[in-house]
Amino acid sequence: MRILLTNDDGIYAKGIEAIYLALVAEHDVTVVAPETEQSAVGHAITFLDPLRVKPVRRNGHFFGYALSGTPADCVKIAITELMKPPPQMVVSGINLGANVGVNVIYSGTVSAATEAAVLGVPSIAVSMDAFDTSDFSSATEFIPRLLRALELRGLPPGVTLNVNVPNVPHSQVRGVKITHQGKMRAVETYDRRSDPRNNVYYWLRNKAILGDPHMEADSSALAEDYISVTPIHHDLTDYPLIETLRSWQL
Amino acid sequence: MRILLTNDDGIYAKGIEAIYLALVAEHDVTVVAPETEQSAVGHAITFLDPLRVKPVRRNGHFFGYALSGTPADCVKIAITELMKPPPQMVVSGINLGANVGVNVIYSGTVSAATEAAVLGVPSIAVSMDAFDTSDFSSATEFIPRLLRALELRGLPPGVTLNVNVPNVPHSQVRGVKITHQGKMRAVETYDRRSDPRNNVYYWLRNKAILGDPHMEADSSALAEDYISVTPIHHDLTDYPLIETLRSWQL
Numbered sequence: 001m002r003i004l005l006t007n008d009d010g011i012y013a014k015g016i017e018a019i020y021l022a023l024v025a026e027h028d029v030t031v032v033a034p035e036t037e038q039s040a041v042g043h044a045i046t047f048l049d050p051l052r053v054k055p056v057r058r059n060g061h062f063f064g065y066a067l068s069g070t071p072a073d074c075v076k077i078a079i080t081e082l083m084k085p086p087p088q089m090v091v092s093g094i095n096l097g098a099n100v101g102v103n104v105i106y107s108g109t110v111s112a113a114t115e116a117a118v119l120g121v122p123s124i125a126v127s128m129d130a131f132d133t134s135d136f137s138s139a140t141e142f143i144p145r146l147l148r149a150l151e152l153r154g155l156p157p158g159v160t161l162n163v164n165v166p167n168v169p170h171s172q173v174r175g176v177k178i179t180h181q182g183k184m185r186a187v188e189t190y191d192r193r194s195d196p197r198n199n200v201y202y203w204l205r206n207k208a209i210l211g212d213p214h215m216e217a218d219s220s221a222l223a224e225d226y227i228s229v230t231p232i233h234h235d236l237t238d239y240p241l242i243e244t245l246r247s248w249q250l
Numbered sequence: 251m252r253i254l255l256t257n258d259d260g261i262y263a264k265g266i267e268a269i270y271l272a273l274v275a276e277h278d279v280t281v282v283a284p285e286t287e288q289s290a291v292g293h294a295i296t297f298l299d300p301l302r303v304k305p306v307r308r309n310g311h312f313f314g315y316a317l318s319g320t321p322a323d324c325v326k327i328a329i330t331e332l333m334k335p336p337p338q339m340v341v342s343g344i345n346l347g348a349n350v351g352v353n354v355i356y357s358g359t360v361s362a363a364t365e366a367a368v369l370g371v372p373s374i375a376v377s378m379d380a381f382d383t384s385d386f387s388s389a390t391e392f393i394p395r396l397l398r399a400l401e402l403r404g405l406p407p408g409v410t411l412n413v414n415v416p417n418v419p420h421s422q423v424r425g426v427k428i429t430h431q432g433k434m435r436a437v438e439t440y441d442r443r444s445d446p447r448n449n450v451y452y453w454l455r456n457k458a459i460l461g462d463p464h465m466e467a468d469s470s471a472l473a474e475d476y477i478s479v480t481p482i483h484h485d486l487t488d489y490p491l492i493e494t495l496r497s498w499q500l
Binding site for chain 1: 287289290291292293294295296297298300301302303322326327330331352354355356361364368395396399403406409411412426428430431435438439440442443449450451452453454479480481482483484485486487488489491492495496498500
């Protein structure tokens with residue numbers, strides 16, 4: 001397949017190189033990724049500023065294009081402008097840090113994949129439940145297999161698969177679970193500090209994690225060393241509430 | 251009610267002042283809004299950088315607090331740090347430009363309201379289908395009435411109301427429709443240009459709008475001069491697809 005590969009940790013991250021190496025023998029892979037780390041940018045799109053594209057080499061060879069924008073920008077510009085013909089599949093990752101539970105809405109990794117779905121291209125987001133690792137084997141073994149299944153069966157329009165892999169070597173993965181986005185979230189506070197000129201500033205700090213007890217939640221599968229695959233879309237409507245609101249007669 | 255008021259056009263925008271003036275007689279309103287325009291930032295959260303808060307005056311009186319961050323940052327810091335006790339309701343807007351169809355996922359206005367819902371505070375996002383106006387009466391008449399209904403009836407946890415008002419004076423609004431998020435989206439291209447040093451840059455341009463023929467879509471209500479109210483949540487799971495994916499036996 002013609003694959004667009006992107007991420008939100010930036011084009012020099014380890015995760016995007018690992019998945020590139022796992023896909024390039026079998027597929028025609030084009031990398032368009034942010035020049036710098038873009039974590040937690042959500043679905044930000046750049047239109048107040050221009051975007052610049054520059055070729056990047058890694059390990060002595062041409063690797064891909066760095067964009068002065070967000071992950072969603074990378075996908076939008078690659079599909080509408082840079083890749084002709086457009087890609088048949090978009091892969092976003094491998095992100096360091098799981099994108100499960102409420103965190104999905106903050107994720108640049110997932111938003112890149114969602115942007116592809118909006119533009120009519122099937123997509124997957126891939127994240128690993130680790131903040132530092134060099135062993136991406138649980139992802140690099142599974143993703144080529146998943147892509148073969150997707151090539152065969154297709155995805156309905158507008159759908160993205162949000163894939164999260166546990167931080168264990170490939171041989172210790174217990175299997176694959178199809179999950180729903182759960183309710184796990186971080187409880188956060190702000191540190192209130194003073195700068196060298198005695199001006200106050202605030203810095204976001206994670207205080208604790210609120211888990212999700214639901215067995216079929218994305219975070220639950222991951223915690224048991226399963227790969228989690230969640231089908232997601234971008235229709236945020238809470239359909240069951242529509243009739244209730246109609247009865248209010250606003 | 252104790253209301254937190256925010257937006258994504260920035261604390262100096264006309265829309266946030268219009269809704270402030272419509273709410274302040276009846277409610278205890280605290281403004282925490284971005285220092286600068288933050289359109290299309292989506293659900294971006296700032297954690298790589300510190301945040302600064304500064305008091306802002308408008309028309310010779312204290313108006314609120316400007317934050318060096320995104321709309322979602324404003325809500326997170328106001329609820330967890332700045333407002334004690336926390337607000338009972340978050341209002342985000344009035345945004346210039348409708349947030350309907352696919353655009354909802356890019357919207358800082360909506361993401362601010364979603365962040366409130368994540369943190370357990372009921373919320374509404376308010377946008378007007380206009381890019382420049384001084385007549386916000388269709389919103390400033392409806393929103394106080396909507397807030398009275400919400401105070402009486404409440405919203406289920408995690409739900410936000412995405413409100414879009416037509417660009418007509420209050421007297422020409424045809425009514426209120428409860429809608430679903432539709433499929434309207436912009437078709438976009440990039441202008442490819444050269445800077446004064448002959449380096450190439452790209453700039454996003456709207457080429458056309460793909461409408462949504464569905465009568466109950468948010469954009470359809472708006473086009474007929476109805477106020478559109480859509481209940482939205484932050485569970486992106488495409489539930490119908492879960493069983494299909496299980497049958498693939500990945």
